Amino acid sequence: MSLLTYANPQRFLRFLHYALIPVLVIGALTSAVGLYAAFAFAPADYQQGETVRIMYIHVPAAWLSMACYGLMALSSIGTLVWRHPLADVSARAMVPIGACFTIICLVTGSLWGRPMWGTWWVWDARLTSVLVLFLIYCGILALWNAFEDPARAGRAAAVMTLVGAINLPIVKFSVDWWNTLHQPASVFRMGGPTIDKSMLWPLFLVAIGMTIFMIGLHLAGMRNEILQRRLRTMRLMAASGGDHG
Amino acid sequence: MVDDPHFGYIFAAFLVAGLVVLGLSLSIWFDYRRVTRDLITLEQAGTRRRSDGDRG
Numbered sequence: 001m002s003l004l005t006y007a008n009p010q011r012f013l014r015f016l017h018y019a020l021i022p023v024l025v026i027g028a029l030t031s032a033v034g035l036y037a038a039f040a041f042a043p044a045d046y047q048q049g050e051t052v053r054i055m056y057i058h059v060p061a062a063w064l065s066m067a068c069y070g071l072m073a074l075s076s077i078g079t080l081v082w083r084h085p086l087a088d089v090s091a092r093a094m095v096p097i098g099a100c101f102t103i104i105c106l107v108t109g110s111l112w113g114r115p116m117w118g119t120w121w122v123w124d125a126r127l128t129s130v131l132v133l134f135l136i137y138c139g140i141l142a143l144w145n146a147f148e149d150p151a152r153a154g155r156a157a158a159v160m161t162l163v164g165a166i167n168l169p170i171v172k173f174s175v176d177w178w179n180t181l182h183q184p185a186s187v188f189r190m191g192g193p194t195i196d197k198s199m200l201w202p203l204f205l206v207a208i209g210m211t212i213f214m215i216g217l218h219l220a221g222m223r224n225e226i227l228q229r230r231l232r233t234m235r236l237m238a239a240s241g242g243d244h245g
Numbered sequence: 246m247v248d249d250p251h252f253g254y255i256f257a258a259f260l261v262a263g264l265v266v267l268g269l270s271l272s273i274w275f276d277y278r279r280v281t282r283d284l285i286t287l288e289q290a291g292t293r294r295r296s297d298g299d300r301g
Contacts, residue, residue, distance in 0.1 A: 039246075050249040054258045061262065100269045107265075108258040115251040213266075220273045227280040230294065231287070238292045 009085060009226045016223050020216060027213030034205030042202045052199070054112040059187070060207040061104040064214055065133060066168055068098030071218075072140075073165040076158035086222070088154030089229075091161060092144055093221030097214060099137035106130060117181055125174035126182035133171060136164040150229055 038056035045052035072094045078087030109127070110120045121127065140157050147153035175184045186194045193200055246252060 049251070050246050050255060051251045053246075053255050057259055057262045096272075097269065100265050104262045104265050107261045111254045111258040111261070115254050217269065217273060220277065224273060224276045224280055227277070227284060231280055231283050234284070234287045234292045234294060237294070238287060238290070 009089075012086060013223060013226060016219055020219050020223070023212060023219065024216035027209055027211075027216050030209030031206055031213060032209070034202050034207075034209050037202035037205060042199045043196075045199075048116060051112065051115055054108055055199075056203055056206050058105060058108040058112055059203060060210045061101045061108060062130070063207060064210060065098060065102035065105050065130070066171060067211070068094050068101060068214065069133065069137075069161075069165065069168060072098065072161050073168075076161040079154050079158040080162075088150070088158065089222050089225045090218070091154065091157060092150070092225050093218055095137060095141045095144065095157075097217050097221065099134060099141065101214070102130065102134040102137060106134060113181075122181050124180040124182055125178040126171070126180050129167060129171040129174050133167055136160075136167060140164070150232070 035056060038053060042053075042056075044050050072091050075087045075091035075094065078084040079091060106127075109130075113122075114120050140160055143157050143160055144153050147156065172185075174180060175182055187200070187203070195203070246255070249255070
């Protein structure tokens, strides 16, 4: 049985019936274990002290805010190039999830910045580009809701998503291209991570758990979107009186 | 850690993250319940999709 088997929405819903809860539970448990390790085993930072604990929620949220957008961009290619039946369903379901992780990233970053930098916010390249990412999510969500027909909305949102994808490398490399108050990359960088292993493994554990949980939420959102479209079709049929009874 | 002068910031960060994830999860769950309830109402009223009819 190949992955393409699940391209059919009906088969996909049957697959979700069994897979969704285990995925969410595994994601939640892995995140919980990672957060426990972050508080119980990871040391305080020699400069930041206990405030470094915010990293264990801020950094995975930042990664996921970009990963969600990357998946949306891939789904948008699937919508525009292959007109895959689940591609725009996937893109639509990902928008609120990506927006939520981006707002977590912004708020926790601000709460981390106040005691460490002495300010809630600065208009430096990293912070501003992440704020732009959040605004793009909001714009795409508004675009989805502006159309009555989900197929038309999907194509318009796909184009906007692909245009907005230019912001992803700007977010990633902003700390290298410009002088920023935000620190440069310390995990995914040439030469390896600069964070000590005792802090790195709980961080990865939380990130893996949150990623699995995000996949679970995405699958649940896709299920809702498929059922929502089914509901729309049935309402149209009921209104027109066709295929009734 | 509770004695840390920045404990309030740490607590607030985790509280906000937890509330946002909980809110997102609940909104997806309530959306699912609403859609399935509306689908059942329509099916009980006799509305069927063509593909449902093909499967018998």
